[in-house]
Amino acid sequence: MGTELTRAVINGILGGGIYALMAVGLTLIFGVLDIINIAQGVMVILGAYLSYALSVHLHLDLFLGLLITVPAMFVIGVIIQVAFIRPLHGSERTSMSLLASYAVAIIIEGALYLFFGPNYVTLNASYVNKSVYLLGFHLPYIDLYGFALAVVLVAAIYVMLYRTTFGRSIRATMQDRTAAMLVGVDVNRVAALTYGIGVAVTAAGGMIFGASGGGFNPNSGYDLISRLLALIILAGLGSIGGALVASMFMLTLESIVDIWQPNWSIAVFYAALVLVLLIKPTGLFGRQAARAQ
Amino acid sequence: MTGQASPPAGQAAAAGARHRKSVGWPAGRAAQAGLIVLALVAVVIFPLAFTNQQVSTIAFLTLIFVCAAVAWNLFSGYSGYISLGHAVFFGSGAYAAGIAARDWHITGTAEFALLPFAAVVAALIAVPFGLVALRVRRHTFVVITIAIFFIFQLMAFNLTGLTNGTIGLNAPFLLWDPVSFDQRFYYMALVLALGTVAISWLIKGSRFGLQLRAIRDDEDRAASLGVRAMPVKLTAFVISGGITGLAGALWFFFINQVLPQSGFDPLFDLTVALMAFLGGLGTVTGPMLGALIIEPAQQYLTTQFSNSYLSQILLGALFLAVVLFLPRGLIPTVAAKGSGWLEQRRGRQDVPATGEDGDGGADGTDAGIGSPAEAGTSAAADAGSGDTSAPAATSKGPAS
């Protein structure tokens, strides 16, 4: 029992790191653009498929493949933002961007079905299935490497946000778009680049997700985005630290619940979400509602 | 008012007897009424004229979506809270009917007695759903609706004792020949669709509807003026959910089967939202128009391209196009252009920004009662119309 629990906790932490990566991207996009990027889930899957294609057709190592997929996804993200999100204006802007994002998600999913078919695929690397014996457990290498990558990327985002000029522009835009414009921040550029970053991390997340999970198909995006959304709402929209904490915690919790009730472990996510929202509608670390609706 | 200065009131009273004026020409009203009657007649004789099963299936499904889209808009369009979880109600209605039919051994035409039951079940689900979801900001609200949707889909898959899991449930058998089957279902769906439109229209012009729209514009301000936001939102949510549940049950009886992924289909929500957006969010007839355009198109595409993925891509692309190019939807855009054109023809300068069309102020500007002519007072109606006898000093306010 104790070992099972410990194992669950370890799995939870490892998984939490990956979800943290994707959730951070999502909440960053929200903070800067004030939109909920529903397409994030399917973009993770897109990233996974890109890694898959590179791995299967070009026999590229998964991690090396990231050197291609991450920039590619970044560019895709920027294009999507500029083409479909930026032009939206008017009082219904937030709802419209939500729907635009949903529409983009549907399109990408359809395209993935078209190119790759509905069958489940997995990402394979020579070391994916090998494990290291650590602390009395067999931990797959891929999980560890994936976790390490996630940590590195989240740290990189943190450094960017707090140590670079661009990061400062991002934070300024998050706090007050108008004020940021007044001090010379090119908010449009910041928005586009932030969206690109948010999407780019999904490429990495996608690779890890595809390699460590059981398998995926274009439909997997739904489950993913619903978890991610639950996570960032739970954490409080726009709170990056919160996304981190929430991811680790919820994944661990789910992992533990999984021991007893595998079919319902996902319900834990939503139950927690509902519970938190009943008590604190802005989320655990959310700012008090300062924006006008 | 505490004993107010009377000159303005006197003016208002003096002009109270002014006759009602439309923006369009007087014959316009008659023409509109005529068109509506014509449309109704066409719609009623439709299934008698076209008995091709494929056509009547598409017709039925279209009507179901008209109902669903109008019901969705009744809540999301009027209140501004975009729900992407209405499939919860649709599926719950379908499953409620299916479970009840199975457990209570209901057969044959008795199954239709379950329709109100399904509506009630869906409405009851809407209550706790709404109580949780409506306390939060709009961003969060959308996400909660999505989350709840997934919970329900999950329950449908996993509570196999209740829902039969992936096997799904079947509707009771009806001893009707195919043509009668299609026709009868068509008429039932027609009644449902028209009824929903009527309810939507009633709400739009009512006190309740005004409160909803005020909430949409500025919920806090509305609350500070005494509008009780939560009960108002919840009521709209429950009505919307109940109707959607009814539609789901009727759909279930027609299709004969419900599965977790068909009853709780994520594309349902997107489709319904798209229909409302395309037609005009917040208008009465907009979602209906949207459904009339999109559903047949979607069905047609799935038959043409056996590849349903392509139709999915097209659906998404269409949605994107609507959001980008027709943000207000068809009806408001057309109404605005239409009244602009009318203005030019008549040479009027100061026409109130409310387009008048057949459904009582259906353009996106939502002038349910804003037309000053309806208010029966002078001050607004004679602005720029030149045929008033009220003194020239109508407005005391300088244009500022």
Next chain:
Amino acid sequence: MTALLSTAGIAKAFGGVQALDDCSVEVQEASITGLIGPNGSGKTTLFNVITGYERPDAGQVQFAGRDITGYAPQRVFAAGIGRTFQLTRIFPRLTVLENMIVAAQHTGDGSRRFRNPLARAGGAADRRRAMELLDFTGIAAHAGKLAGTLSYGQRKLLELSYVLVADPAIVLLDEPAGGVNPSLVNQLSQRIRELNAAGKTFLIVEHNMEFVMGLCHHIAVLDYGTVVAAGPPSDIRDDPRVLDAYLGTAEDDDEPAA
């Protein structure tokens, strides 16, 4: 004479900033009281506390003999206090008339009469009253227009109109003259005087000194969240503490400030 509205010892802090500090203000019935002070002195915060948009950390708000501290905005409204906002809050996608009807539907007559929600919005009586008020404030010509299309000054008038619909005993105006052209400001003054002559009480936050001095019977001066001076305009005009508050004390000034 007990004041119609009074606050006693209100304190409110936002993070490290003490917005209101032992703030006590009295508004006599049927008076027009002005609330002035430099930017950041806490005027709008005080309004927010009175009308329920903020909870005070300490202190009380009394209205017509009742303690209304901490009441939610709709309760405050129902109690008979109307309030406008600096950045006007109206319903942009409803017409001007509809804006009025929303307020009219809930005339604070105190009773919980059940009003049929499905009734057509705005019965004849409501509309007449709405148009009367719109005539009074001078924007009746725009009744059919979307409120969002109004100019800033017109919106202020609209806000004033629908605050008046409920016939509140006291109206709190937050910078009614700000950003409004001078002839309109005069008109506003006149309207306020007319309403006041009929018995309505006003508490007005304003920066426009001419407006305030000319209109108000009584003025309270806020600085750093507390009242530093109060009295009729003639007193306030010459009070050195007021000058200090606005301009600051000169560095080589020998006299202690206040």
